[in-house]
Amino acid sequence: MATLVLTAPQDMLARTAAELISKHGGVDRQRKLRDDGDELAYSPEVWAEMADLGWLGIPFAESHGGLGMGMAETVLITEAMGRGLAPEPFVSAVVFGGGLIADAGTAEQRAAWLPQLIDGEKRLAPALLEAGSRYGLDRVETRAQSNGGGWSLSGEKVQVVGGVGADGFLIAARTEGGLTLFLVPAAADGLEVVAQKRVDSRNSAIVRLNGVQVGAGDVLGDVGGGLEPLGRVVDRATVAVCGEMLGVMTEAFERTIDYLKSRSQFGVLIGTFQALKHRAAKMFIEIELCRSTVMAAARALDAGDSDAELQVSNAKARCSDALILVTNEALQMHGGIGMTDEHDIGLFMKRARALEFAFGDAAFHRQRFARLRGF
Amino acid sequence: MSDLTAFREEARAWVEGNAPEFLRGKASDPNAWAAGGRKASFIYPESRDWLLAAADRGFSVPTWPEQYGGAALSRDEALVLQEEFARLALPMPLTGFGYSMIGPTLLDHGTEAQKAEHLPKIARGEIRWCQGYSEPNAGSDLASLATSAVRDGDFYVINGQKIWTSGADQADWIFMLVRTNPDVKKQRGITFILVDMESPGVEVRPIRLISGASPFCETFFHNVRAPVHQVISEVNSGWTVAKALLGHERTSIGGMGRGGARTSLPDLARDYVGVDDAGRIDDPALRERVTQCEMDAMSYGLTVKRHGDGLEAGHKPGPESSMFKYYGTELNMRREELMLSIRGPQALGWEGEGFEPEELNQTRTWLRSRANSIEGGTSEIQLNIIAKRVLGLPD
Ligand SMILES: Cc1cc2nc3c(=O)[nH]c(=O)nc-3n(C[C@H](O)[C@H](O)[C@H](O)COP(=O)(O)OP(=O)(O)OC[C@H]3O[C@@H](n4cnc5c(N)ncnc54)[C@H](O)[C@@H]3O)c2cc1C
Numbered sequence: 001m002a003t004l005v006l007t008a009p010q011d012m013l014a015r016t017a018a019e020l021i022s023k024h025g026g027v028d029r030q031r032k033l034r035d036d037g038d039e040l041a042y043s044p045e046v047w048a049e050m051a052d053l054g055w056l057g058i059p060f061a062e063s064h065g066g067l068g069m070g071m072a073e074t075v076l077i078t079e080a081m082g083r084g085l086a087p088e089p090f091v092s093a094v095v096f097g098g099g100l101i102a103d104a105g106t107a108e109q110r111a112a113w114l115p116q117l118i119d120g121e122k123r124l125a126p127a128l129l130e131a132g133s134r135y136g137l138d139r140v141e142t143r144a145q146s147n148g149g150g151w152s153l154s155g156e157k158v159q160v161v162g163g164v165g166a167d168g169f170l171i172a173a174r175t176e177g178g179l180t181l182f183l184v185p186a187a188a189d190g191l192e193v194v195a196q197k198r199v200d201s202r203n204s205a206i207v208r209l210n211g212v213q214v215g216a217g218d219v220l221g222d223v224g225g226g227l228e229p230l231g232r233v234v235d236r237a238t239v240a241v242c243g244e245m246l247g248v249m250t251e252a253f254e255r256t257i258d259y260l261k262s263r264s265q266f267g268v269l270i271g272t273f274q275a276l277k278h279r280a281a282k283m284f285i286e287i288e289l290c291r292s293t294v295m296a297a298a299r300a301l302d303a304g305d306s307d308a309e310l311q312v313s314n315a316k317a318r319c320s321d322a323l324i325l326v327t328n329e330a331l332q333m334h335g336g337i338g339m340t341d342e343h344d345i346g347l348f349m350k351r352a353r354a355l356e357f358a359f360g361d362a363a364f365h366r367q368r369f370a371r372l373r374g375f
Numbered sequence: 376m377s378d379l380t381a382f383r384e385e386a387r388a389w390v391e392g393n394a395p396e397f398l399r400g401k402a403s404d405p406n407a408w409a410a411g412g413r414k415a416s417f418i419y420p421e422s423r424d425w426l427l428a429a430a431d432r433g434f435s436v437p438t439w440p441e442q443y444g445g446a447a448l449s450r451d452e453a454l455v456l457q458e459e460f461a462r463l464a465l466p467m468p469l470t471g472f473g474y475s476m477i478g479p480t481l482l483d484h485g486t487e488a489q490k491a492e493h494l495p496k497i498a499r500g501e502i503r504w505c506q507g508y509s510e511p512n513a514g515s516d517l518a519s520l521a522t523s524a525v526r527d528g529d530f531y532v533i534n535g536q537k538i539w540t541s542g543a544d545q546a547d548w549i550f551m552l553v554r555t556n557p558d559v560k561k562q563r564g565i566t567f568i569l570v571d572m573e574s575p576g577v578e579v580r581p582i583r584l585i586s587g588a589s590p591f592c593e594t595f596f597h598n599v600r601a602p603v604h605q606v607i608s609e610v611n612s613g614w615t616v617a618k619a620l621l622g623h624e625r626t627s628i629g630g631m632g633r634g635g636a637r638t639s640l641p642d643l644a645r646d647y648v649g650v651d652d653a654g655r656i657d658d659p660a661l662r663e664r665v666t667q668c669e670m671d672a673m674s675y676g677l678t679v680k681r682h683g684d685g686l687e688a689g690h691k692p693g694p695e696s697s698m699f700k701y702y703g704t705e706l707n708m709r710r711e712e713l714m715l716s717i718r719g720p721q722a723l724g725w726e727g728e729g730f731e732p733e734e735l736n737q738t739r740t741w742l743r744s745r746a747n748s749i750e751g752g753t754s755e756i757q758l759n760i761i762a763k764r765v766l767g768l769p770d
Pocket of ligand 1: 759
């Protein structure tokens with residue numbers, strides 16, 4: 001198994017990422033975007049800077065125009081983003097969307113999308129979820145009917161992260177024999193994008209497909225064979241989300257520890273109370289465990305280890321439980337002020353829930369772990 | 376990488392050639408563990424052969440330098456060796472406080488003469504050690520200990536009482552904390568000293584544990600004379616050595632959380648509970664608990680590995696031994712409880728007919744495991760240490 005320490009370049013990358021996020025205002029930026037009701041719900045200038053630094057190309061092979069790094073580096077970016085609650089759709093557009101094209105696309109499809117995606121000029125939004133999907137990748141009602149050499153797509157996708165303003169969508173639709181992936185330009189006739197408001201105020205959309213006509217060349221991968229690449233790339237996106245979760249929990253925890261050292265009651269700092277100390281110490285341990293699982297899962301995917309799926313589910317289950325624990329405790333330990341909209345801790349809690357439910361919650365991944373282990 | 380592969384081949388060949396047939400598969404049988412010593416009683420004679428074979432190759436204390444009886448293995452090589460033991464479910468050739476506590480402490484804090492005197496005897500299982508820290512009125516508040524040592528020429532004269540001294544009745548030597556200065560801040564007047572248990576004035580009275588077996592003891596000292604050269608580090612700076620040793624102790628106790636070569640929980644559950652048509656453990660609630668326990672063990676193992684990798688890469692060791700002690704023991708205790716739930720009423724045996732040997736074993740290991748969160752510093756104390764030293768929370 002790979003070594004679980006950061007190399008010097010990885011350490012550097014993590015620092016640079018943290019600097020970029022805080023330079024642009026950290027959590028204040030997320031708050032302002034929310035308060036302004038900004039339609040895009042993220043900052044194009046931050047996205048552009050991420051592109052300039054090459055980060056949008058991190059998970060892609062050099063032959064695809066990327067930096068040829070892996071998940072080990074990707075999670076460093078998402079962790080920094082999580083710390084500052086950065087709302088840019090990095091996981092959805094790059095790791096998931098771009099990842100699908102790199103994994104399942106033809107040479108033409110890659111050439112048409114990846115360079116511009118990596119440059120930050122075009123954005124993809126994978127449209128996976130439907131109202132009844134929960135976490136099953138194959139729980140898809142959207143249909144694709146073949147007609148005259150092409151396909152006609154009908155259905156409704158929800159909570160498409162980064163969907164507002166996206167240039168293209170990756171749609172999973174039911175075809176005879178299975179699930180098929182389609183690459184659909186946002187401008188396609190019959191495709192309607194409606195902004196959706198979620199508790200985390202992130203860019204999210206409903207995508208309605210009313211008989212959208214696409215060509216045979218817009219199929220991504222094999223007809224009826226969409227589930228396999230989808231599963232592979234979702235595992236990568238899941239670990240990227242785990243990195244983000246690690247960032248969110250670490251920041252919420254550190255802010256809480258600072259609060260325990262600054263707030264006084266009964267004439268002493270509340271951090272002197274053992275009832276709080278012990279809970280803080282347990283959270284610290286949980287976060288340490290999460291960090292190990294995220295690093296291990298990222299490296300297992302990069303190495304193509306046979307236990308990679310197991311590591312992914314282990315990380316996602318652990319991070320989901322720990323993130324909810326930490327953000328709930330963070331709010332509790334802040335007392336009344338934590339319940340106010342003015343205080344930031346609530347923003348962490350809201351983001352936490354969205355991340356918990358991304359690509360399967362803890363219970364889902366425990367079940368998957370047990371299934372993979374055969375018991 | 377290729378070095379490790381070569382080492383694995385070498386280790387595997389050695390293990391295949393030297394591990395007694397009888398001990399293969401006995402990793403979780405406490406009767407197979409050997410702590411050595413002058414009074415050593417090997418329940419299985421094969422344990423003695425295994426210990427001696429390992430000692431000849433330096434594999435009883437694999438990471439120690441060769442001159443002290445080790446094989447000078449790197450941490451990675453030692454892990455490979457452990458994996459090779461685990462592959463055949465072999466018990467460790469040598470266990471005990473010499474191997475896990477005083478040995479590593481002497482390597483860091485002993486003089487050349489002290490190392491040369493004590494380490495090779497530990498490595499060969501000739502001398503067994505016990506730990507004289509706790510006293511009736513000094514448990515969690517260890518630094519308040521009162522057993523006194525007064526200098527008399529080239530000797531210290533020791534008077535007082537220790538308690539909960541595991542294996543004192545079996546041990547040949549004791550490493551202990553004594554008060555050499557009662558007039559300073561309590562941590563500043565403590566000395567760490569090694570004492571031969573055969574010295575006149577040492578008296579040991581066993582106490583029974585709830586598990587029935589493996590007694591720990593009250594240990595009394597009446598004018599016991601210990602040579603000054605058995606003091607580790609400086610007089611009155613024993614607290615630093617004591618804490619370093621506790622670090623080793625906690626890491627070693629916490630190691631139980633990793634599961635290793637012991638009983639597979641899913642297999643046990645399949646056996647006792649049965650499987651449904653889909654091959655799943657036929658009790659969804661139990662299956663969920665097994666899953667959680669397996670995932671916790673995996674995450675914990677990764678964390679131990681990550682910290683080890685960090686040390687290897689030159690990171691400074693911190694107070695993580697408290698984290699490992701806390702989590703590893705709590706996890707092991709949960710695992711024991713879960714094994715009881717899995718075996719159900721068959722886990723209630725004490726002795727005699729109607730129960731399989733491993734079921735009788737289970738009852739005892741479960742009861743013994745309740746001490747895991749007490750010995751070596753309680754769970755509450757570990758959380759206190761993390762809150763203070765890692766998180767910097769105020770007193
Ligand atoms: C099986 C076994 C083997 C042992 N072997 C040895 C040995 O070989 N050598 C040796 O020296 N000792 C040994 N010990 C002793 C062990 O280290 C002590 O039992 C332990 O340190 C706790 O001390 P105590 O028993 O006096 O409990 P106490 O200190 O009296 O603790 C009682 C309870 O109070 C809690 N508590 C105490 N202080 C605090 C605090 N500040 N904050 C919150 N909670 C607190 C404790 O966590 C515990 O729950 C052994 C113990 C056991 C059970």
